[in-house]
Amino acid sequence: MKIDRLPDASDPAGQHGQGPPTIRLRVQTPRGLWSMDEPKEATKRPEYPISTKIGQVIQDARDVFKFIETDSKYTLLQGKEILDPQRTLVSFKIEDGALLVLTVQGGNA
Amino acid sequence: MSIPVEVSLQAIQSELAATDQYAAAAGLLLDTSTLAQSNLRFHVRFENRDSEKFYVEFECADYPLYPPTVEFVSQDRSQRGTAYLYPKGFHPMPCICMRYNRKAYQERGGPHSDWRLLDWRLPTGNGIGIDTLTLIVSDLHSKILQSSGRMA
Numbered sequence: 001m002k003i004d005r006l007p008d009a010s011d012p013a014g015q016h017g018q019g020p021p022t023i024r025l026r027v028q029t030p031r032g033l034w035s036m037d038e039p040k041e042a043t044k045r046p047e048y049p050i051s052t053k054i055g056q057v058i059q060d061a062r063d064v065f066k067f068i069e070t071d072s073k074y075t076l077l078q079g080k081e082i083l084d085p086q087r088t089l090v091s092f093k094i095e096d097g098a099l100l101v102l103t104v105q106g107g108n109a
Numbered sequence: 110m111s112i113p114v115e116v117s118l119q120a121i122q123s124e125l126a127a128t129d130q131y132a133a134a135a136g137l138l139l140d141t142s143t144l145a146q147s148n149l150r151f152h153v154r155f156e157n158r159d160s161e162k163f164y165v166e167f168e169c170a171d172y173p174l175y176p177p178t179v180e181f182v183s184q185d186r187s188q189r190g191t192a193y194l195y196p197k198g199f200h201p202m203p204c205i206c207m208r209y210n211r212k213a214y215q216e217r218g219g220p221h222s223d224w225r226l227l228d229w230r231l232p233t234g235n236g237i238g239i240d241t242l243t244l245i246v247s248d249l250h251s252k253i254l255q256s257s258g259r260m261a
Contacts, residue, residue, distance in 0.1 A: 028130065028131055028134035028135070029131075030131055030241070030243045030246070030247040031127075031243075031244075032127065032130075033130065033134075067237060069232065069235065069236055069237040071234060071235035071236045072236040072237040073236075073251065075251055077135070077254070079136065080136065080156065080158070080160075082254070082255070099134055101131075101134050101135045103247050103248075103250050103251035103254070104237060104244060104247050104248065104251070105236075105247075105248050105251040105252060106207060106209075106232065106233050106236040106238075106239040106244075106248050107232065107233040107234030107235065107236030
């Protein structure tokens with residue numbers, strides 16, 4: 001698994017491996033792909049310490065694509081695996097460059 | 110009121126580029142091979158959590174003024190709308206009981222007399238308005254993937 005590290009104050013380039021390991025993700029949503037360069041106007045990018053909880057990735061993807069409705073169900077998938085929001089990226093062995101899918105479920109009538 | 114078929118086809122094709130991207134990432138099979146002015150239909154293959162395959166037809170006459178008719182069909186598309194073709198968890202009519210499905214409206218034989226076709230983009234309850242073909246596919250993807258077994 002390729003792992004980058006977040007820069008910290010003493011090592012802004014992250015070259016000495018002092019920060020926590022990070023990975024860069026791609027997240028496909030029904031409103032488009034979220035990546036390190038898409039969409040252009042995104043105010044945040046999917047680069048995370050591997051200890052980040054899945055729920056944070058879901059929340060950030062929702063923010064980027066303005067999925068503001070709280071009563072909808074948002075689920076992050078890796079392949080067919082449903083990722084528990086309370087668990088961390090590393091606990092699912094999600095690798096750098098992984099493509100995840102955010103599903104959005106409307107209400108039931 | 111109706112929409113010229115060429116207008117509907119253009120609207121569908123313009124949305125399907127995004128749907129195709131989503132489907133590819135999600136491992137769904139999007140089949141647009143039959144889509145034409147004379148046949149405003151496309152199909153998507155989904156899998157439930159047990160890897161059972163389910164096939165959904167989107168019949169898009171008068172789209173986007175009106176929602177598509179969204180129905181579970183057999184793999185060869187010779188059967189449609191039977192309980193066996195539905196995953197567990199959907200309306201027992203059987204029906205995909207969402208505003209984005211024309212079949213759900215009472216005027217089309219569905220259970221909802223309280224919905225108007227023109228309002229199909231409105232949210233159901235306080236959830237998100239499912240107002241694009243890609244969001245419809247994502248809603249179904251989520252529900253089917255969390256389902257196990259068939260309705261009958």
